[in-house]
Amino acid sequence: MNVYIQELKMSARSAIYWTIGMISLLAMFMVMFPIISKDAALMQQVLSKFPPELARALGLNTLDMSTLTGYYAFLFTYILLIGAIYAMKSGISILSEEIREKTADFLITKPISRTAIVTAKIMSTVTLLLLQNIVFIASAFIVSGIVSDKPFDKNVFMLINVTLLLVQLFFIAFGLLLSVIMKKIKTVLPITMGVVFGFFILQLLNQSLADEKLAYITPFAYFDTAQIIETASLKGNFIAVNLALIIIFTAFTYIIYNKKDIPSV
Amino acid sequence: MNVIEINKLTKYYGKSRGIIDVSFDVKEGEIFGFIGPNGAGKSTTIRTLLSLIYPTSGSAKIFGKDCIKQGEEIRKEIGYLPSEVFYYDNMRVIDLLKYSASFYKNVNKSRIYELAEIMNLDLKKKIDDLSYGNKKKVGIVQGLLHSPKLIILDEPTSGLDPLMQQKFFDLINEENKKGATVLFSSHILSEVQKMCDRVGIIKDGKMVRVDDIHTLQSANYKKFRIEMKEAVTAEYFKLEGVSDLSVDKTTVNFIFSGDINKVIAKIHDKTISNLIVEEPDLEEIFMHYYEKEA
Numbered sequence: 001m002n003v004y005i006q007e008l009k010m011s012a013r014s015a016i017y018w019t020i021g022m023i024s025l026l027a028m029f030m031v032m033f034p035i036i037s038k039d040a041a042l043m044q045q046v047l048s049k050f051p052p053e054l055a056r057a058l059g060l061n062t063l064d065m066s067t068l069t070g071y072y073a074f075l076f077t078y079i080l081l082i083g084a085i086y087a088m089k090s091g092i093s094i095l096s097e098e099i100r101e102k103t104a105d106f107l108i109t110k111p112i113s114r115t116a117i118v119t120a121k122i123m124s125t126v127t128l129l130l131l132q133n134i135v136f137i138a139s140a141f142i143v144s145g146i147v148s149d150k151p152f153d154k155n156v157f158m159l160i161n162v163t164l165l166l167v168q169l170f171f172i173a174f175g176l177l178l179s180v181i182m183k184k185i186k187t188v189l190p191i192t193m194g195v196v197f198g199f200f201i202l203q204l205l206n207q208s209l210a211d212e213k214l215a216y217i218t219p220f221a222y223f224d225t226a227q228i229i230e231t232a233s234l235k236g237n238f239i240a241v242n243l244a245l246i247i248i249f250t251a252f253t254y255i256i257y258n259k260k261d262i263p264s265v
Numbered sequence: 266m267n268v269i270e271i272n273k274l275t276k277y278y279g280k281s282r283g284i285i286d287v288s289f290d291v292k293e294g295e296i297f298g299f300i301g302p303n304g305a306g307k308s309t310t311i312r313t314l315l316s317l318i319y320p321t322s323g324s325a326k327i328f329g330k331d332c333i334k335q336g337e338e339i340r341k342e343i344g345y346l347p348s349e350v351f352y353y354d355n356m357r358v359i360d361l362l363k364y365s366a367s368f369y370k371n372v373n374k375s376r377i378y379e380l381a382e383i384m385n386l387d388l389k390k391k392i393d394d395l396s397y398g399n400k401k402k403v404g405i406v407q408g409l410l411h412s413p414k415l416i417i418l419d420e421p422t423s424g425l426d427p428l429m430q431q432k433f434f435d436l437i438n439e440e441n442k443k444g445a446t447v448l449f450s451s452h453i454l455s456e457v458q459k460m461c462d463r464v465g466i467i468k469d470g471k472m473v474r475v476d477d478i479h480t481l482q483s484a485n486y487k488k489f490r491i492e493m494k495e496a497v498t499a500e501y502f503k504l505e506g507v508s509d510l511s512v513d514k515t516t517v518n519f520i521f522s523g524d525i526n527k528v529i530a531k532i533h534d535k536t537i538s539n540l541i542v543e544e545p546d547l548e549e550i551f552m553h554y555y556e557k558e559a
Binding site: 002006010101102103104105106108109110111112113259261262264 | 308312315318339340341347351353354367369
């Protein structure tokens with residue numbers, strides 16, 4: 001419990017900043033909604049001039065920007081991107097930080113098992129993530145209520161938002177695994193950016209090529225917002241893949257961290 | 266009873282050597298000096314005992330329990346002070362120490378203030394603002410605050426001024442009198458000589474020998490450098506106990522073991538411009554002390 005609380009204290013500030021960033025982006029996009037929805041026909045016309053591959057890659061072909069959920073789904077791609085970067089950064093940092101800041105000697109020579117250390121650190125990261133999601137989703141509902149004069153489908157809106165947490169959990173787990181596999185991580189952000197944008201580009205390709213199989217290799221493709229709006233549900237097979245990968249990554253994190261030599265300072 | 270039992274402990278980092286077949290015991294209640302030059306494998310041995318790293322082969326037991334399988338249990342009774350200390354920069358000293366205490370059961374919080382008082386440590390400062398020596402003091406307090414049964418010190422005195430070193434040695438001696446066993450690693454022979462009952466010497470990853478401190482002390486080596494006013498011959502300093510003698514016109518270098526008065530008598534009626542007498546470093550002692558034995 002002491003490690004969990006310590007971790008919360010050390011990471012809370014960063015979590016708050018990132019959450020503020022996500023909400024700011026949300027607000028910036030949403031204030032434009034009334035204008036865009038009014039001129040939706042014009043927007044559609046502009047978009048139709050886009051090369052079809054590009055429109056597909058950006059997910060513009062399937063979303064109706066005149067509705068709040070359609071517009072939200074479009075901007076949500078970028079919220080998801082920021083959320084993923086935050087999650088990946090947290091995942092990579094939480095164990096490697098002790099080694100980078102050379103505090104691992106202090107922590108590991110205490111009477112606590114490595115398994116307990118990993119658990120406490122994961123729990124604290126997930127706690128912050130849950131809080132971030134609660135605050136963000138609440139803000140999203142409030143902002144959407146303000147900018148939309150028409151009622152919107154709250155159920156679909158919620159489902160879109162839930163995918164943030166699911167994708168973030170993937171990146172935390174993946175970040176954790178990377179951090180224990182790599183011997184020493186000097187800087188977190190370049191790796192984070194590389195990995196997240198790598199997956200994001202795969203998603204752009206996936207949408208552009210519309211290849212069924214490609215969708216499995218990038219978490220950004222697991223929850224297609226257009227499909228969520230259409231069916232008001234998430235796809236079970238992708239939820240299963242996502243959860244399975246999270247469990248596998250986490251399990252390997254425990255196994256590898258338990259056997260890892262802590263480099264001396 | 267043995268508090269530490271190390272049996273053929275071997276550690277390779279990939280292909281590079283850490284330690285090879287290291288075996289020795291540390292008895293309950295003793296201060297055991299663990300000496301050797303830098304890179305000899307002292308830290309590797311200690312880090313294995315603390316399960317920071319895992320051995321390639323061999324085993325180690327502390328309090329009769331396996332270091333790897335029962336590490337968590339063992340570490341309840343260990344206080345560890347690494348050679349270089351790093352703590353969470355954003356924490357205040359007192360918060361770090363309380364965090365450290367939170368890992369142990371039944372820690373007497375007043376002990377923190379007591380130790381901080383002795384070491385002259387400002388508890389309100391942020392870790393980030395501390396000098397290296399002060400960080401070291403934090404390390405000492407966090408290593409001792411739970412009154413461990415085994416204290417492991419890895420080159421503990423670097424960064425401490427002589428006054429603090431003395432206070433630190435007093436603290437360790439006091440803990441030792443209360444029953445704590447101490448494993449004290451160092452590359453400075455003199456500080457080991459002052460403190461320890463027995464010493465183990467490690468070189469190039471292998472234990473050279475384990476000795477009673479008195480055996481080592483009787484071999485009291487001194488390194489002489491004498492600058493004479495006038496040139497002398499090497500012949501002049503050929504005394505019993507002199508080795509590694511080199512004479513370059515007026516400058517004489519040698520290592521001496523025995524009654525120092527004999528050297529003083531030799532230079533007594535000569536005019537010298539400079540005289541330096543130093544502790545030889547360990548490498549030099551190894552050379553001389555073990556050449557004979559080998």
